[in-house]
Amino acid sequence: MCGKEASFRFRSYNIRLCKDCVEEFIKRRVRKAIREFKLFRRDEKLLVAVSGGKDSISLWDIMISLGYNVDAVHIDLGISAFSDRSWEKIRDFSQKRGIKLPIRLSIRDYFNGKGMEDIIKEDRRPACSLCGFIKRYIMNRVALEGGYVVLTGHNLDDETATLLGNLISWKDGYLNRQSPRLEGRDGFAPRAKPLILCSKEEIEAYIEVRKLPYLDERCPLSKNAQTTFYKRLIRELDRNSPGIKLKFFLGFLERRGRFRAKQQELRPCFQCGMPTSTGICNFCRLKKKLDLNFDS
């Protein structure tokens, strides 16, 4: 873009960029997503969900660079050394950026001292879906209490892999709700994905150029073969026809209305007051089950 020697190549756009331009390019993509998908309004408070991985650290960094006033929250999953190393990276980043540390919440506080390692042993669900569900619950409570929009680091590869999986299994309900911004409703805080127009490769270039600290490790509990499988298919697709990943996603957004599913009616959970389609929400049910299992 500037005439200097390029050191990065983004095949999907067929462009080569120097370090400075990589940074500018990614920031433009994020600004474009915020504008085109109306990710949040000026009067909304923003809360970045920071895991310490490359997507969430990049998101946080970009939001600050773009001049937004964001708060951040980190959920300590209680996966001993891994969680500690995540927090270290977050601390390094905060220091480097001269900003205050994120709010740190531990799932141990919700589950009587138990961490993810303990929880997955007591439940049949796959670790990643269980963990995702717990994180969404906690994040949602925090966001509701503080009146926030939750910003997550989902990138274009994450979104298109999910999209492909949902299409192939024709999950109309999920397809209907797959969006750059999920509006808040009955006890759900709004959620938005500012990195949704940036591919994995672009985020990796960004974090390299910016020399940001982040945790470069897969979670030791993750065995989510399904997501990994679809991500690989998406990568192959885009290698085969550069740019198709983005077109696939944008084409879907134009047609999202076709995937209609009846919205479940929600009531406040008997126990915690968060929304649920049954009497007691899944989160409280999990807590109860774990308490029983550990008590006996």
Added chain:
Amino acid sequence: MCGKEASFRFRSYNIRLCKDCVEEFIKRRVRKAIREFKLFRRDEKLLVAVSGGKDSISLWDIMISLGYNVDAVHIDLGISAFSDRSWEKIRDFSQKRGIKLPIRLSIRDYFNGKGMEDIIKEDRRPACSLCGFIKRYIMNRVALEGGYVVLTGHNLDDETATLLGNLISWKDGYLNRQSPRLEGRDGFAPRAKPLILCSKEEIEAYIEVRKLPYLDERCPLSKNAQTTFYKRLIRELDRNSPGIKLKFFLGFLERRGRFRAKQQELRPCFQCGMPTSTGICNFCRLKKKLDLNFDS
């Protein structure tokens, strides 16, 4: 199914079958497709499009075994030795089955003695799409003249690979028309795909069990990387979640109505009378272009 020792395993259905049961199983799948998708009526004349490859030979064989009175047509593509070997296999099959040879049409008769090898040199389109378009035109003319439904050997792998490609590029027009039976309209004969519920693997087992002659060669002109690519993705998908290929396809059929596209208005071609959206159809335009190129 019968208690004898199994020699084939179809992972998508999680069953093991002996030779006899493979044959019975495939015939049931074809009967099911004919019935459920109303592929043709009792009063319709049936014309099998036979290339000499495993799908079309299996289709022809199964239709005869199921007691249908079918005619067959073969288009000689004029790809010297390859086309000759295709015809030999078809002759072997007819002999083995004690049936009359198919009608044999040569594209050389339509293009002043030129075969596919000559034609692709004079046109910029990829060989496979050019050849497909020529075959469909000729087959359609023959079917219209004889009042036939054209039966083609497209199997489940072909269909789902096309479906995946059309979805990823959101080709609404193609998606809208992707169906086990295409109704006839303004100059188009009806077309139907009786093997649509049979995977490639099942057809391969069928042809092995039945010891049918067929041409086991890829066309020397084919370089259709795109289709091959999507077929590989589909195979990997089904290996990863056995049965998902069929569910993906059936789920699509339930939702096909969502993919609406304006149907183009068709007029008879100025030259040949076949349907076209412009004054002179693509086939006649190609003929004209080739004549000019070769005359000069």
